[in-house]
Amino acid sequence: MTAEDGAPAAARRRGRRPAGEDTRAALLDAARAVFVEQGFDGATVRAIAAKAGVDAAMVNHWFGGKEGLFAAAMQIPVDPAALVDELLAGGLDGIGERIVRRFLSVWDASRGGPLIAIVRSVSSHEQSARMMREFITKVMFGRLARGLDIDQPDLRAALCGSQIVGLAMIRYVIRLEPMASAHPDVVASAIGPTLQRYLTAAL
Amino acid sequence: MTAEDGAPAAARRRGRRPAGEDTRAALLDAARAVFVEQGFDGATVRAIAAKAGVDAAMVNHWFGGKEGLFAAAMQIPVDPAALVDELLAGGLDGIGERIVRRFLSVWDASRGGPLIAIVRSVSSHEQSARMMREFITKVMFGRLARGLDIDQPDLRAALCGSQIVGLAMIRYVIRLEPMASAHPDVVASAIGPTLQRYLTAAL
Numbered sequence: 086m087t088a089e090d091g092a093p094a095a096a097r098r099r100g101r102r103p104a105g106e107d108t109r110a111a112l113l114d115a116a117r118a119v120f121v122e123q124g125f126d127g128a129t130v131r132a133i134a135a136k137a138g139v140d141a142a143m144v145n146h147w148f149g150g151k152e153g154l155f156a157a158a159m160q161i162p163v164d165p166a167a168l169v170d171e172l173l174a175g176g177l178d179g180i181g182e183r184i185v186r187r188f189l190s191v192w193d194a195s196r197g198g199p200l201i202a203i204v205r206s207v208s209s210h211e212q213s214a215r216m217m218r219e220f221i222t223k224v225m226f227g228r229l230a231r232g233l234d235i236d237q238p239d240l241r242a243a244l245c246g247s248q249i250v251g252l253a254m255i256r257y258v259i260r261l262e263p264m265a266s267a268h269p270d271v272v273a274s275a276i277g278p279t280l281q282r283y284l285t286a287a288l
Numbered sequence: 289m290t291a292e293d294g295a296p297a298a299a300r301r302r303g304r305r306p307a308g309e310d311t312r313a314a315l316l317d318a319a320r321a322v323f324v325e326q327g328f329d330g331a332t333v334r335a336i337a338a339k340a341g342v343d344a345a346m347v348n349h350w351f352g353g354k355e356g357l358f359a360a361a362m363q364i365p366v367d368p369a370a371l372v373d374e375l376l377a378g379g380l381d382g383i384g385e386r387i388v389r390r391f392l393s394v395w396d397a398s399r400g401g402p403l404i405a406i407v408r409s410v411s412s413h414e415q416s417a418r419m420m421r422e423f424i425t426k427v428m429f430g431r432l433a434r435g436l437d438i439d440q441p442d443l444r445a446a447l448c449g450s451q452i453v454g455l456a457m458i459r460y461v462i463r464l465e466p467m468a469s470a471h472p473d474v475v476a477s478a479i480g481p482t483l484q485r486y487l488t489a490a491l
Contacts, residue, residue, distance in 0.1 A: 204407065205408065205411040214461065214462050214463060217464075218463065218465075222464065239465065240470075246464055247457070248454050251449075254457065255453060258417065259449075261424055264449075271443075275491050278485070279451070
């Protein structure tokens with residue numbers, strides 16, 4: 086499930102390291118370069134693997150696919166395809182709160198650490214801003230909105246992105262109380278209905 | 289109204305410059321130092337003026353007061369006290385949409401330029417994060433929430449902050465379409481109800 090700490094459980098148990106970790110690191114380097122150059126749609130698993138000098142099957146092995154590799158390249162500690170599938174499986178009812186809870190469970194675990202680096206990078210480099218745009222539209226909320234079969238999926242995805250990015254900024258980067266230390270239940274019941282409306286109401 | 293470009297209209301008309309601009313710049317430097325050291329509540333106009341080596345009356349003259357000086361020190365191109373008063377004067381009804389429209393009118397004019405610098409700074413320096421916390425709670429949304437005489441003003445202020453900061457990130461920093469170029473009417477009607485709920489609904 087986590088694309089970031091990456092090593093498959095079996096590999097970790099066996100204590101295997103160098104070759105696998107080298108492959109993984111080479112894929113991440115190649116992915117950053119190719120995603121920046123080609124964008125998410127343009128980048129192919131084959132091209133990234135070729136640039137890394139490894140077999141394309143290694144992308145599935147280490148990252149579960151192109152989305153997982155993209156998330157790992159952005160230091161996002163979760164496989165977004167699995168996350169979106171999990172959220173969609175629960176149906177429309179209450180999906181707003183489920184999204185907030187799921188994000189908090191990932192971010193609270195690391196106290197938002199990687200997020201701060203992402204925000205710094207996005208505000209300093211156009212390449213990072215582009216990757217964040219593609220993460221939100223192609224990988225995370227766009228995928229979610231399309232999975233829900235609703236009108237205006239791109240606008241809904243961007244609205245969800247605005248509230249989730251803002252939540253991350255307030256809770257982890259700016260650390261504004263009482264939101265910085267509020268219990269996930271409080272955050273989910275306050276912000277869940279916003280996402281619910283962005284995803285399901287007439288706009 | 290704008291604290292950022294600063295020179296009072298009368299002074300500008302007369303073409304007066306050096307001494308006034310020096311005073312203003314000295315106050316901004318002193319303000320940044322004192323606000324960082326003492327926080328918004330602890331910092332006094334007197335202490336800032338003393339550090340700048342100018343008369344305390346110059347703070348009112350150039351910035352309209354402590355809030356305006358604070359906003360200018362953060363490169364926020366608006367006098368927040370006047371902005372909050374203006375928003376409160378319209379009453380509770382439709383205040384969510386009015387807030388969104390007002391922010392867009394300020395930010396769209398500069399295409400969000402200063403915001404990007406603020407985001408970079410907030411994600412890199414704890415001092416900037418602290419100033420942003422205080423801007424949201426003491427100067428902007430906290431003041432607004434207290435002006436509305438509602439329960440849980442701090443939580444409501446933080447929730448509003450999360451959506452407005454997220455809107456700024458998506459529209460100007462990440463520049464995610466269709467939100468990046470959406471007409472202000474579209475943004476206001478989509479996001480206004482969120483702020484309305486954060487300010488006025490039972491949480």
